[in-house]
Structure formats: structure tokens, C-alpha cells
Amino acid sequence: MAILVNENTKILVQGITGSFGGRHAQLSLDYGTQLVAGVTPGKGGQLFADKVPIFDTVAEAVAETGASVSAVFVPPPFAADAILESVDAGVDLVVAITEGIPVMDMMRVRAAMEGRKTRLIGPNCPGIVTPGLGENSHGGCRIGIAPGYIHRRGKVGVVSRSGTLTYEAVWQLTNLGLGQSTCVGIGGDPINGTTHLDVLKMFNEDPETEAIIMIGEIGGSNEETAAAWAKDNCKKPMAAFIAGATAPPGRRMGHAGAIVSGGKGTAEAKIEALRDAGIEVAQNPSDMGAALVRAMG
Numbered sequence: 082m083a084i085l086v087n088e089n090t091k092i093l094v095q096g097i098t099g100s101f102g103g104r105h106a107q108l109s110l111d112y113g114t115q116l117v118a119g120v121t122p123g124k125g126g127q128l129f130a131d132k133v134p135i136f137d138t139v140a141e142a143v144a145e146t147g148a149s150v151s152a153v154f155v156p157p158p159f160a161a162d163a164i165l166e167s168v169d170a171g172v173d174l175v176v177a178i179t180e181g182i183p184v185m186d187m188m189r190v191r192a193a194m195e196g197r198k199t200r201l202i203g204p205n206c207p208g209i210v211t212p213g214l215g216e217n218s219h220g221g222c223r224i225g226i227a228p229g230y231i232h233r234r235g236k237v238g239v240v241s242r243s244g245t246l247t248y249e250a251v252w253q254l255t256n257l258g259l260g261q262s263t264c265v266g267i268g269g270d271p272i273n274g275t276t277h278l279d280v281l282k283m284f285n286e287d288p289e290t291e292a293i294i295m296i297g298e299i300g301g302s303n304e305e306t307a308a309a310w311a312k313d314n315c316k317k318p319m320a321a322f323i324a325g326a327t328a329p330p331g332r333r334m335g336h337a338g339a340i341v342s343g344g345k346g347t348a349e350a351k352i353e354a355l356r357d358a359g360i361e362v363a364q365n366p367s368d369m370g371a372a373l374v375r376a377m378g
Contacts, residue, residue, distance in 0.1 A: 083211040083263040084238070084283040084290070085174060085202075086150060086222040093118040093148040093172075095139065095155050095163045097129050102154030105178075105226050106133070112229040113213055113220035118142035120151075139170040152208065152224045153177040160204065161186035168199045175274075176224045177203035187272040194274070201274025207244030207266035210251075218260070227251075227264065235260015237373065238284035240277055241296035242269045243324060246366060250294050250322075253370030262290040269298065277307040285315050292318045294373050295360075299325035300346045305354040312358035320372035322363040323351045 086092075092109070096102035097119030107130060110116050118136055119129045125137035136142040139151060151167040153160055153175060160179040167175045182204045194201060202209060208225015212218035212234040223229045226244070231252045237259050241247040247266050254261060265280050267273060277295055284290045293315070297304035304323065311319060326348035355362050361376035363369045 084280070084287050085200075085211070085263060085265065086209055086224060087211050088113070088213050088221050089115065090150055090222050091115050091117045091146060091148045092150050092152060092222070092224055093120060093139065093142045093146065094152045095120045095167070096153065097121060097133070097135060098124055098127075099154060099156075102152075103129065105154065106130075106152075108229065109223045112223040113215065114223050117146040118148050139166045139172070143170045143172060148172065150174045150176065150224065153179055153204070155179055157181040157183070161190050164190050164201065164204075165193055168194055168197050172199055175199055175201050175203075176206070176208050177201060177268075177274075178206060178208060178225050179203075180205040182270070184270075184272060187270065191272060191274075202265065203268040203270075203273060205270045206268030206273070207247055209263065209265050210261075211263045212261055225266065227266070231255055232264065233260035234262075236262055236289060236291040238262050238280075238287070238290040238293045239264040239296070240280040240284070240293070241266055242277075242298050243296055246296045246322065246324060246369075249366055250296060250369045253367075254294070254373070257370050257374065259292075259370070259373070262287060271301070276303045278303065278310055281307050281311060281315065285317060290317065292373055292377055293320075294369060295319060295321045296369070297321065297323050297351055299323070299348050299351070302346060304351045308351075308354040308358040308360060311360060318361075318373070318376040318378070320361040320363060320369065320376045321355045322366065322369050322372070323348045323355070324366075326352075
């Protein structure tokens with residue numbers, strides 16, 4: 082079953098004619114993803130890769146192709162409006178890859194999405210991969226920028242704030258013979274659409290997911306919130322890693338949301354909460370796969 086997306090999910094790409102969006106749209110096609118439409122205003126009627134129709138608006142793309150998920154590769158000044166265009170078109174899920182969207186724009190997006198059916202992943206995220214059942218796990222659903230070849234279909238769910246650490250965890254799992262159900266990069270911006278807790282709840286209820294890796298970093302309190310919920314509710318073995326343990330107070334490290342302030346959001350506090358919840362904590366990035374093996378007993 083996996084979560085959020087699978088091999089039958091129909092995807093559209095906003096910004097498909099840009100160099101970045103186009104490159105990753107092609108990689109998703111190569112992976113076997115059902116990429117059914119692109120959207121670039123003023124370029125409706127053209128084809129991407131000689132087979133994917135391009136539309137001027139998301140509403141047109143949804144009406145013509147039945148796409149239910151949008152991937153946003155739109156430049157930062159226009160990305161918030163692109164997200165809201167997909168919300169207005171009624172898609173189930175928007176995956177915002179764009180980095181550098183102004184915080185005030187995302188505050189506007191969050192307010193506008195209140196009470197709407199659309200879920201947002203990101204922004205500033207690597208996207209989602211549900212590996213397929215075909216040879217080398219092709220034929221699944223790859224949305225975003227993750228390297229498809231490192232994934233294998235299996236029963237481990239991965240949720241992470243960091244794109245690079247997502248890939249590292251997935252590669253370790255694959256080399257250990259542990260495939261993945263779905264891998265979700267939620268992004269590291271201070272205002273995003275989906276949290277660790279949201280994804281943990283989905284993995285906990287997914288019959289295909291039998292174990293979970295959660296990757297966090299300094300800043301905010303979402304990891305502690307997820308750990309507290311997992312302590313009382315999660316039925317599956319979990320491992321976790323928190324990046325940024327050596328970051329000095331007040332210094333932003335990497336993502337916009339990775340800043341410790343007011344004594345909150347430290348790696349130590351997050352690790353303590355995870356251990357209190359009975360979650361196996363990896364000592365360093367190279368230990369993530371092994372930590373899950375330990376958690377699984």
C-alpha cells in the first residue's frame with residue numbers, strides 16, 4: 082500500500098519547462114512514474130519529452146488528465162502562488178521542491194490552506210519516493226529530486242527533514258537488504274506543510290510499513306512532539322538520527338529551520354526525547370541503517 086503516493090498516482094509538474102524541473106521530470110519518467118502533465122503559463126499546447134502535454138494552468142491539467150498530485154519546481158518569487166493554484170484546483174497533494182520561498186509567502190500559504198483538502202509536503206524538500214515492484218524497483222512513484230536507483234521496494238518507512246540524509250539512510254537500508262515502503266522528505270523550512278508526526282501516524286497505520294527511520298535536526302520542537310506521540314502510540318520499531326549536534330547556539334546550520342534559540346530545539350533535547358520514547362538513536366549518519374537493525378531486534 083505505501084503512503085501518500087504509489088505506482089498508480091498521476092502527477093503533474095509545475096515549472097516543467099525550466100531546466101531544473103525538466104531534468105527531474107525526465108528522471109521521474111525514466112523511473113516509471115505516471116507523469117501525465119506539465120504546467121507552464123504561456124506554453125500550453127506543447128509537449129514535454131514528446132509525450133507529456135503542457136497546460137497553461139493547473140486547473141486545465143487536472144481536468145484533462147486526472148492528475149491528483151502536483152510537484153512544484155517554480156522559482157521562489159512565484160512558488161507560493163503556484164502552490165495555491167494547485168490547492169484551488171483541488172489536488173490531493175502538493176510537493177513543493179522549491180528552496181528559498183519567503184517566510185511571509187509561506188505564512189500566506191498556510192493561512193489559505195486552512196480547512197482545504199490538499200496536503201502540502203515541503204517546501205525546500207527532496208520529495209517522495211514509493212519504490213515500484215518492477216526490476217530494480219522501477220515503476221513506482223518518484224516525485225522530486227531523490228536518486229531513484231538507490232531505492233528498493235520493502236517495508237521500512239523513512240521520514241526526514243534533510244534531503245541528503247534521506248538518501249544516505251535509504252542507501253544504507255538498501256545495502257542491508259531492507260527495502261522501503263515510502264520515503265518522505267518533509268523539508269527543513271520553519272513553515273512547512275507536513276511534520277514528522279503527520280508522517281509517523283501514516284506509517285503507523287500502513288500495513289506495508291513494518292519499521293521506521295525518522296531523521297531530524299536542530300531547531301523547532303517537531304521531533305520531540307513526534308517522539309512523545311510515538312512513546313504511547315507507535316506499534317513499530319523505530320530508529321532516529323538528529324543532525325546538528327555540534328552546532329553552536331544561535332548559529333543557523335543548513336536549513337532555515339535549523340536554528341537553536343531560547344534554549345529550545347537542541348540536539349540534546351531531541352535525543353533525550355527520542356530515547357525516552359524507546360527509539361534507537363543513531364550515533365552518526367553512518368549508523369542509521371544499523372540503528373534500525375538494532376531496533377528491529
